[in-house]
Amino acid sequence: MKRLVLLGAVIALAVAGSALPAIAADPTEIPLVLEKNRFQPDVIKVKAGEPFVLVITNKDKGPEEFDMLNPRIEKVVPAGKTVKLKMPALKAGTYPFVGEYHSETAKAKIVAE
Numbered sequence: 001m002k003r004l005v006l007l008g009a010v011i012a013l014a015v016a017g018s019a020l021p022a023i024a025a026d027p028t029e030i031p032l033v034l035e036k037n038r039f040q041p042d043v044i045k046v047k048a049g050e051p052f053v054l055v056i057t058n059k060d061k062g063p064e065e066f067d068m069l070n071p072r073i074e075k076v077v078p079a080g081k082t083v084k085l086k087m088p089a090l091k092a093g094t095y096p097f098v099g100e101y102h103s104e105t106a107k108a109k110i111v112a113e
Contacts, residue, residue, distance in 0.1 A: 027086070028052045034077065035059040037102035048092040048112040057082040064106060068097040 028047075032054050033040045046052050058064055058077040066075045066085065077083050090112040099106025 029055050029084070032056045032108075033059060034064050034099060034106065037064075037099065037105045039097075039099065039106055039108035042108040044108065044110045046087075046090065046110060046112050049089050051089045052087050054085040054087055055082060056085060062101070064102065065100040066097060067100040067103075068095060070095060073097075074100075 027050070030044055030046070030052055032044065034056065037060060044054075054066075056066060056075075056077050058079055058081055061079050063076055063078050066073065066077060068074075071088060071090075073085070073087070075083060075085050087110075090110065092112050095110040095112065097108055097110070
C-alpha cells in the first residue's frame with residue numbers, strides 16, 4: 001500500500017512539473033558601438049516578437065543620444081560609457097534610429113524578422 005501511495009505521489013509530481021511554464025531566459029544582449037559619431041553595426045537583426053537588450057558603448061569623447069521614433073525611445077549615452085537599453089519585442093519590420101547629437105553620421109536600423 002505504501003508503494004502505491006509513493007508511486008502515485010511520484011507520478012503526480014512528474015505531471016505537475018511538466019505542466020509548469022518554462023522559465024524565460026534573459027533577453028539576448030546585442031552590442032552596439034558608437035565611435036567617430038557612427039553606430040557599428042549600422043544594421044542590427046533581431047527576432048520579431050522577442051525583447052532584447054542593446055548594449056551601447058560610446059567610445060567618443062562626447063555624449064550621444066540614442067533616438068528612435070517608433071517605438072519612441074531616447075537614451076543619452078555618456079562619453080566613454082556603456083549603457084544597457086532594454087528593448088521591447090518588435091513586430092516584423094525595420095526600425096531606424098539616430099544619434100541625435102550627430103544625426104548626419106550616426107544612423108542605423110534594427111530589422112526584426
